[in-house]
Amino acid sequence: MHTVAVAFWGAFFGTVSLLLVVALIAFSRSARRVAATGSLSALMSGLYVLVFLGWVPVADPEVLMRLQAHMAAVCAAVLGLFLLWTVGELRDPRRAAHANAVMAALLVTVLVAGWALPPTGALALSTGMEAVVVAICLAASFGSALRGAQFGWAALGGLLCMSVTVAGLTRYAFEPEQVDWPLHAATALAAIAYVTTIAGALWMRYSFLIALRDAMKHGPTFDPVTRLRSRVETDAMVGDAFLQAARDRPLGVVVVSIANLMALEQLHGRSAYNHALFICASRLRRLVPPGAELGRLGEDAFLLLLRNPSGGHQMGDLAHLLAQRLARPVSLGTSRDMKELEDRRTEWVADIGVGVLIAMPDMRPPVAVAGARAMSRTAWSYVSRVAWYDETSRQITELPLAAAGAR
Incomplete structure (x- = not known):
């Protein structure tokens, strides 16, 4: 041949x-x-x-x-x-x-x-x-x-x-x-x-x-924009995850918050806001590891639960991956009309903050989620855009990429 x-x-x-x-x-x-x-x-x-x-x-x-x-x-x-x-x-x-x-x-x-x-x-x-x-x-x-x-x-x-x-x-x-x-x-x-x-x-x-x-x-709690659990069902998901978690194993809680979604809506309307939310959720679904549970949290945040996390190294690497990939530029449509959807577009970059928390079994679910969400908002001011709770210093600190690999 x-x-x-x-x-x-x-x-x-x-x-x-x-x-x-x-x-x-x-x-x-x-x-x-x-x-x-x-x-x-x-x-x-x-x-x-x-x-x-x-x-x-x-x-x-x-x-x-x-x-x-x-x-x-x-x-x-x-x-x-x-x-x-x-x-x-x-x-x-x-x-x-x-x-x-x-x-x-x-x-x-x-x-x-x-x-x-x-x-x-x-x-x-x-x-x-x-x-x-x-x-x-x-x-x-x-x-x-x-x-x-x-x-x-x-x-x-x-x-x-x-x-x-x-x-x-x-x-x-x-x-x-x-x-x-x-x-x-x-x-x-x-x-x-x-x-x-x-x-x-x-x-x-x-x-x-x-x-x-x-x-x-x-059912009716399904969010058609992000194709994720809505806020109501996310609360139920958190409760079930903490109930099913073993007594001697922690639960990984990661919250991704987007700082500039509301500004995008004010500048370009609800259609651009929905498009940005749709893109961020699609990217997030592709990045989460198998077995993780994902839901929507508030108007501008997502919640990710990892059962039996292997420790700070895994959580830190995942957090940095989310911060990098979700912050990639995207071209958003600003019109609901199908004919104009491809023509009327604006460039947008998500302002991402990722909060990482390893919740122990005795921690109350609302406290764990609120803590991770607060850290994700704190991460907006960090260069790495990733924050986590440092057990050594007992305070919220930035988690640089090098430090994540070392933990």
Whole structure:
């Protein structure tokens, strides 16, 4: 195989690896179904390409071709059901059971019949099954797109890219000497487009469900701007955290306060204020460690609770990370009109203060939260923008980055 072709296929496997990492991140964020289906799609696509390129430890060409026939049939069945499920065709349990049974019967028939044929015939039969499944999925995706689902159009585009990939790899399987590097490059690019498009369709399908789950979980106390617990539910969260904390383990309390939110509202209106709050909350959600609990605190602050913190080193590093990342410049929209939202913008930098407190089990929850919030406001006057309670001097002091690493 030409070096350029190998480079393009290397880019494909790099994309698959990246999608697997994203799936692991989704799993850590409790989006397990998204992670499972996304990783399954990426893995099956990667194995399909590996087998059809012949990058497997099989020396006999006939054995390799039979393996390619089996892989084509299995991938067609699994990925076909996966896509039908993604576009919403298998929501009815009875319909899903019927589709699973039909697909399983088709898969067994193709695999058994393939052994009665020579290797080239078995691969041709499996390719025919791929064509049938792709046609069914194209019709289902097109119907979903016509009903107004954005992920329907994404799935439709992904299937078209997959058709190019299947055609190129099948040609290579039958006539490897006749395939030059430009065809390899086009096939690899189509494969990259397929896996990324299907991943995008999957995320569009489930992002709504994730938001709906959060709204149903928090009910009317769910804050639609920050997509966090509102102030009322944050109070309940604090009480539950202190009740569940072990007697011999402290609770990490971090409060992030924004000094210039009210000034932003006075200068540019409530729309800019909401946009700034939305951006800060989005950045905060991406930065919090797994297992931490996050809520809104007042009009200009956020509360972060860490169970069983490992000590000042972890808390200090997290506080400095929050202070640095949340203070990055952002371009805010100042109009509620969609047409003017991208045009009428103003540059804004959040004036961040972070208060860090390790609350012992005998400390009352309101006292711990009020203390951390007071420290976050004190931190506005510090260069590091991080304040914490120093047990040695028994006073609120600045926590420089070097000191945080040393604790």
